[in-house]
Amino acid sequence: MNTIARLTDEYKNKKIPDFDSGDTVSVEVTVREGNKTRLQKYEGIVISRHGKKGMDASFTVRKISNGVGVERIFPLHSPILSSIQVKRHGKVRRAKLNYLKNVVGVKAARIKEKKVEKK
Numbered sequence: 082m083n084t085i086a087r088l089t090d091e092y093k094n095k096k097i098p099d100f101d102s103g104d105t106v107s108v109e110v111t112v113r114e115g116n117k118t119r120l121q122k123y124e125g126i127v128i129s130r131h132g133k134k135g136m137d138a139s140f141t142v143r144k145i146s147n148g149v150g151v152e153r154i155f156p157l158h159s160p161i162l163s164s165i166q167v168k169r170h171g172k173v174r175r176a177k178l179n180y181l182k183n184v185v186g187v188k189a190a191r192i193k194e195k196k197v198e199k200k
Contacts, residue, residue, distance in 0.1 A: 089136045094158045096165075100140075102127055102178055103171025103192050108142060108155060109163040120163055123153060126171065126192065128178040132157075143181060145190075150182065170195040 100106055107124040125144030132138035138157040143150060155162060171192040184190045 092136065092158060094162065097157060098165055098167050100127060100165070100167045100170075102129060102176055103173030103195075105168040105171065106142060107166045107168055109165075110155075111161045111163055124168070125151075125153075126178070126181065126190075128152070128181055129176070145187065170197050 104127050105125070106127055107122055109120045109122055112119055112121045123142060123144070125142040127140055128143045129141045130138070131140065136158055139154055140157060141152055141154050143152045145151070172195040173192060181190050
């Protein structure tokens, strides 16, 4: 193991589930407002993953809020992420789902579900 990987290993988030582009995820983020903290859920479709294994890995989640598409980029190993839950696995053939940005409507932006065997 090289020096950089050994030094950054203690900062990595260990409880990350296996997910990829096209999956619907629910991300709980710790939000600080003044001196109070609370958990906020953000649920949507993962449209891209950036860097699978390094400390700079991140993923982009897109959801429709009040008829407007909203995207948010989450650093994978950030301490503000409380939990990541995979709701469903999507059957897609691309790594980046940028075509979902141009699709209008909930039915048109639907992704088929992939059959996943339980281990």
